[in-house]
Amino acid sequence: MSAEAPPAPTANPPALLELDKVRTFYGRIEAVKGLSITVNEGEIVTLIGANGAGKSTTLRSIQGLTKPKAGTIRFAGKEIQNAPPHQIVQMGIAHSPEGRRLFPRMSVRENLEMGAFNRSDREGIEQDTEHVYSLFPRLSERRGQQAGTLSGGEQQMCSIGRALMSRPKLLLLDEPSMGLAPILVDKIFEIIQEINREGTTILLVEQNALIALGIASRGYVLETGRVTLSDRAEALATNDEVRKAYLGIS
Amino acid sequence: MATDTHTARRPVLAVLPRVTGLLNRAVTIALLALLVFWLAVNFVQGPGQFGSVLLIGFTNGALYALIALGYTLVYGIIELINFAHGDVFMWGTMITVSIAGTRLGLDGSQSGIVTFFGVLAAMVGAMVFCGILNPTIERVALRRLRNAPRLAPLITTLGISYILSNAAQFFYGPNYTGVGAILPSNILFLDWPAKSLIVILATIPLLLALTYVVRRTRQGKAMRAVAQDMDAARMMGVDVDRTISFTFALAGILAGAGGTLYVLEITTTRYDLGQIGLLAFTAAVLGGIGNLTGATLGALIIGLIQAFNEGLSWHAPGEQWTTSIVFSILILILVFRPQGLLGQPEADRA
Ligand SMILES: Nc1ncnc2c1ncn2[C@@H]1O[C@H](COP(=O)(O)OP(=O)(O)O)[C@@H](O)[C@H]1O
Ligand SMILES: [Mg+2]
Numbered sequence: 008m009s010a011e012a013p014p015a016p017t018a019n020p021p022a023l024l025e026l027d028k029v030r031t032f033y034g035r036i037e038a039v040k041g042l043s044i045t046v047n048e049g050e051i052v053t054l055i056g057a058n059g060a061g062k063s064t065t066l067r068s069i070q071g072l073t074k075p076k077a078g079t080i081r082f083a084g085k086e087i088q089n090a091p092p093h094q095i096v097q098m099g100i101a102h103s104p105e106g107r108r109l110f111p112r113m114s115v116r117e118n119l120e121m122g123a124f125n126r127s128d129r130e131g132i133e134q135d136t137e138h139v140y141s142l143f144p145r146l147s148e149r150r151g152q153q154a155g156t157l158s159g160g161e162q163q164m165c166s167i168g169r170a171l172m173s174r175p176k177l178l179l180l181d182e183p184s185m186g187l188a189p190i191l192v193d194k195i196f197e198i199i200q201e202i203n204r205e206g207t208t209i210l211l212v213e214q215n216a217l218i219a220l221g222i223a224s225r226g227y228v229l230e231t232g233r234v235t236l237s238d239r240a241e242a243l244a245t246n247d248e249v250r251k252a253y254l255g256i257s
Numbered sequence: 258m259a260t261d262t263h264t265a266r267r268p269v270l271a272v273l274p275r276v277t278g279l280l281n282r283a284v285t286i287a288l289l290a291l292l293v294f295w296l297a298v299n300f301v302q303g304p305g306q307f308g309s310v311l312l313i314g315f316t317n318g319a320l321y322a323l324i325a326l327g328y329t330l331v332y333g334i335i336e337l338i339n340f341a342h343g344d345v346f347m348w349g350t351m352i353t354v355s356i357a358g359t360r361l362g363l364d365g366s367q368s369g370i371v372t373f374f375g376v377l378a379a380m381v382g383a384m385v386f387c388g389i390l391n392p393t394i395e396r397v398a399l400r401r402l403r404n405a406p407r408l409a410p411l412i413t414t415l416g417i418s419y420i421l422s423n424a425a426q427f428f429y430g431p432n433y434t435g436v437g438a439i440l441p442s443n444i445l446f447l448d449w450p451a452k453s454l455i456v457i458l459a460t461i462p463l464l465l466a467l468t469y470v471v472r473r474t475r476q477g478k479a480m481r482a483v484a485q486d487m488d489a490a491r492m493m494g495v496d497v498d499r500t501i502s503f504t505f506a507l508a509g510i511l512a513g514a515g516g517t518l519y520v521l522e523i524t525t526t527r528y529d530l531g532q533i534g535l536l537a538f539t540a541a542v543l544g545g546i547g548n549l550t551g552a553t554l555g556a557l558i559i560g561l562i563q564a565f566n567e568g569l570s571w572h573a574p575g576e577q578w579t580t581s582i583v584f585s586i587l588i589l590i591l592v593f594r595p596q597g598l599l600g601q602p603e604a605d606r607a
Contacts, residue, residue: 071491111486112485
């Protein structure tokens with residue numbers, strides 16, 4: 008618990024999240040092989056990489072859903088790699104996972120309530136629900152509908168909205184663009200930027216590197232569980248290797 | 258060409274399922290009509306007898322429901338059939354005998370007030386005991402197997418079933434043990450078994466309380482979330498381990514209450530009473546496993562079938578056929594409606 012002052016990299020803003028040589032396994036398969044990344048307060052940081060690179064596993068490790076076998080994860084100065092997921096949520100990390108993972112037989116409204124599971128301030132919850140509805144007016148129209156019957160875009164909105172309901176300091180977004188029409192993707196990414204402007208730090212996982220680098224300040228490129236490149240987002244977007252591998256531009 | 262034959266054949270193929278569907282429906286209707294006719298004749302021949310058989314049916318049903326709900330609650334949340342559940346219920350009956358009979362010496366000779374509070378004490382005791390026993394089983398033996406292949410926890414519950422049953426044999430002996438007739442068997446002028454009525458009246462508030470817990474409380478919400486998507490529930494900050502413990506506790510509490518009511522109704526019990534769990538489990542599957550209303554409905558149906566079969570006098574197959582009849586119905590249901598009466602393929606579990 009005693010926060011041994013982490014060696015501050017530079018005189019930068021304080022690191023909100025720091026992964027140091029994190030290794031995560033599924034059985035004998037090592038999905039994340041000594042990953043080190045940093046997310047500073049107020050940033051949007053993106054993890055890009057091909058399918059199977061270990062992006063989702065990284066987010067699941069941060070959330071405590073798959074325990075890292077080695078390495079440390081520090082959030083707001085505390086080591087959390089051994090904390091159970093429900094404590095990590097209470098510390099201020101929320102997750103909109105790959106595949107949305109809504110509760111299919113609960114309404115939109117009940118899904119949002121689940122996002123606020125550990126809160127008891129009724130008024131605050133009510134306010135945040137309205138706030139989510141104002142970010143995603145579509146959800147407001149569908150508030151009574153079972154989440155399992157929503158369209159893909161609506162499910163994505165509901166999943167992000169649900170994650171916001173815990174008032175997180177850090178929001179983990181796993182492929183919010185997946186399976187959505189381009190217009191909708193633009194719309195959702197605008198809202199992600201708005202959420203960030205409102206003060207939520209965001210770690211964004213995407214296969215759609217172009218759009219992710221478009222809104223992020225920094226990015227990491229993952230390949231088979233390792234960081235192969237890390238830089239400012241604009242620099243990555245113009246990096247030849249990245250352009251070849253992930254932007255489909257030669 | 259291929260499209261031609263396809264369109265040519267289509268009407269024939271389309272009609273086929275409709276014909277078999279009609280046939281199914283006709284057979285179902287015919288069977289139900291036969292059942293109604295049989296019940297009607299029995300009713301006309303002896304309305305008084307029919308009435309008390311009906312009441313016994315509801316009583317059986319209420320008892321089965323209290324056990325069946327335990328199977329369905331646990332299945333709903335971790336998709337495990339807890340074969341030890343019947344034995345937890347059996348322990349509820351044993352604790353009831355210990356408290357009401359051995360400790361308090363209730364035998365029907367006490368005043369109404371003493372009997373009432375004595376029975377209440379026994380019931381609370383059995384509920385607390387089973388409400389602790391059941392989550393302890395989960396904590397000690399099942400939790401570590403949560404990510405193991407399905408068969409491992411299933412077999413474990415079978416083993417625990419034997420342990421609980423043998424432990425009861427050790428403490429209470431191999432023979433029937435029991436209490437006297439604590440409750441009166443008649444009320445006023447009615448030829449109705451009063452104790453049966455009391456069993457039903459005691460079950461209703463328990464079912465209402467369960468519904469309230471599952472639908473309205475925070476823990477109930479957590480249960481529904483874990484049942485629908487365990488990982489997503491974790492991401493919402495639900496303590497999944499605690500929620501599962503809570504579910505086992507609820508199941509145990511209901512089984513404990515059922516144990517007390519069983520002893521009041523039947524007055525005797527034995528170490529192997531847990532086998533009754535098989536019928537209750539059948540009720541849960543009949544209603545749609547994982548569905549609470551379904552478990553209650555299935556239990557009522559099985560309770561009524563048992564009572565009609567064993568209590569009516571006009572062409573009833575009789576007691577030795579009860580189990581066969583119940584399981585035949587189960588097989589029919591599983592063939593024609595595998596998800597059970599109220600279970601939809603995507604049933605609203607818990
Ligand atoms: N539940 C699992 N069991 C076993 N292997 C897994 C599991 N989930 C992911 N993996 C493996 O871990 C690696 C990383 O997967 P993942 O983190 O999902 O990658 P990404 O999100 O970048 O597509 C892949 O090789 C994948 O096959
Ligand atoms: Mg992924």
